[in-house]
Amino acid sequence: MAKLHEKKFVSADPEKCIGCSICEYACSMVKEKTFNPTKARIRAIRLGPLVNLAVACRLCEDPSCVAACPRDALAQEENTGIIAVEDEKCNGCGWCIEACDYGAIMLHPEHKVVYVCDTCKELGEPQCVEWCPEEALDFVTADVLAQKARRSAVEKLFQEGVEKASASK
């Protein structure tokens, strides 16, 4: 696989996501053996009936959470891009939480250290993606996201072109 397909993360399609939070429950079930959305590594947010989205770590290049940590508790794995937390070093100060623009890194309510999506790497596939009934979640790379956006833009452009052509007839 080309190198640009190595860093896969969980991304929700805003057209499909309905904010049902199954992903939160699936995450806490797999990772914590309990049902508790406040312990999930992915979080759904509903701002209104038409505005829903689930958010998880996007494996940023040059991640601000890592840069923000004064105790070097966070590091980004080179190949996968996953943010690794060294629990012994983390004191739950929350600088990384403030630094993340997406609210994707959180303080664990019991362990009092930060935690973040690791794409269920030990299971091979993020379990939230498996459970999402809307197929709104994708385990993708940035490049595939760009490909999808590009394809849909071009499709739209040409569809409009076709409609314009038929309207002028």
Next chain:
Amino acid sequence: MLAYAGRILRVDLSSGKTETKPLTEEIAKQYIGGIGLGIRLLIDNSKPGTDPFSPDNPLIFVTGPLSGTMGPTAGNGYAVVSKSPATMGIAESKAHGFFGPELKRAGYDAVIFTGKSEKLVYAWIDDDSVHLLDAQHLKGKSPYETDVAIREELGDHYIRVSAIGEAGEKLVRFACIINDEFRAIGRTGLGAVMGSKNLKAVAVRGTKDVNVADLDGFKEFIKMIHERMKGPATRKYRTLGTPENVLVLNALAALPTRNFTQATFEGAEKVSGEYLNEHFVKKIIGCATCAMRCDHVAVVPEGPYKGSTTRMEFECLWALGPSCGVDRLDAIIEAMRLSNYYGMDGISAGVTIGFAMDLYENGILTKENTDNLDLRFGNHEALIEMVKKIGTRGDWLGDVLAEGTKRAAEKIGKGAEKFACHIKGLELPGYDIRGLKTAALGFAVSFRGACHLRSGAYSPDVKGKVDRFAIEKGRGKIVMENEDVYNAIDSLILCKFSRGTYYDGLDDMAKYYSLATGIEMTPEELRKAGERINNLARLFNVREGVGTRKFDTLPVKIMTVPIPDEGVAKGAMVNKKEFDLGLDDYYSVRGWTKEGIPTIEKLEELELGDFGHIVQKSEEK
């Protein structure tokens, strides 16, 4: 006993004092949760003859055993139970969404509100900490405005709120309680009970774990239900939604039109599920943990009601549409939005307005009573105006109609009761039971008044499994068996839209319960719990003096005005002879007396012997 929180919270709104008590495994297994547990807590915590608006009438929020788990639909519900200001008997209603699981995660199987606050307050339940906070600045706000304001002032987006609107504050007898913008504890006037307590809202944040007994087995089970939810059993709810019923019932001449004047609607196409989805539905969303998604969010794209947004389901669409002779979906959507805004049950609101229109057409109400409003059937502007007037108890007519059709008819007089379409004080839903007679029997004996969801007895009629134009021996059994299953469903708080995914019915449901709670439950035990709950609800109604044969009735129109429309149903209505036969049949299979009162033997069989005094007292009368 896993999955249950094991705790019941009591909040005295008069003194502000709170206490928690344990939920015992015995009660949990016998009453499951939801309405079952709620009804048991109601009968244990209230005195006979209490006025529904008295501080002594408890208002009980109950979660289900599975609330807070990933179980689809059962994971996301809650129920509210009290004494109904509409029926003076059992009030119960369920809602799904995100509120129920939050309450469970805060650590409660039930919250019993007693007393009455001096000023308008809301309850803030933050895990173990419970506070009553001032809500005077929220007075008159809609449930959703209240929701947004509370989350804003407490500073947490994930707080879940269940609130009343102006209708609840003003004791409209069919006021509801709403969570998650569109999800309603809709029927039997629970919003008015909440209003009578000066309780504007319940806000919850829960962060505790909800654990199940057999996680692997549970996971496998819910995976199976999720897969079934993507299949034919839920197709209707995921595609056109319940408004699909409009054309189905119209074709059967079972779509009550203009307050049960006709049974077909010439405007049916224009208010059909097909039309709604093509022109108005913008997105279909869903509740927490549900793989089905059924919330059809409709937005009016143009015209006088442009921008009006609401969730739309069949019953309310029917009540605010065909029942009022209104054939414009944009107006129906606006009327629904306003019903939610004021916080009223859209079914009862629509039926009550249709009733007023019927009175106007028949000269019982005139322009003098309507403040010059031309209250003809089909006048969509009058519909909107009346929703506002009722929701705010705006003028004389709004105030009278806010009492519901039964009491409004008494106040208006002049034979108005002949036009009032209610049973036990609760307005009829959208099935013309003159030609759906299993449903007619089911509606009549339901412990919460006219309701399609207490037994689903319309189903054998609509599906052609029985002769729908007759009540024969055997219908009592159909109604009873459906009721008992529905009581189990409403105690587990399964969403009824998902009922088809439990291919093996009670077997599946009992397994679901046992996997989560670790309490062994056989399908027969679950069925018996459903029967127990029905009998206890009946006992409550007997105790309150509304639980005997003479209260199991049908509206005057259903028994005296034959369906006039040409076609299959022409001439259909329910006659007294077949209705009496139906009641006898039902009481007999229930093990009740001819007067419809549970016998001591039946109560003992259901471990309800402790409530025998209610029956004895009733017999002494």
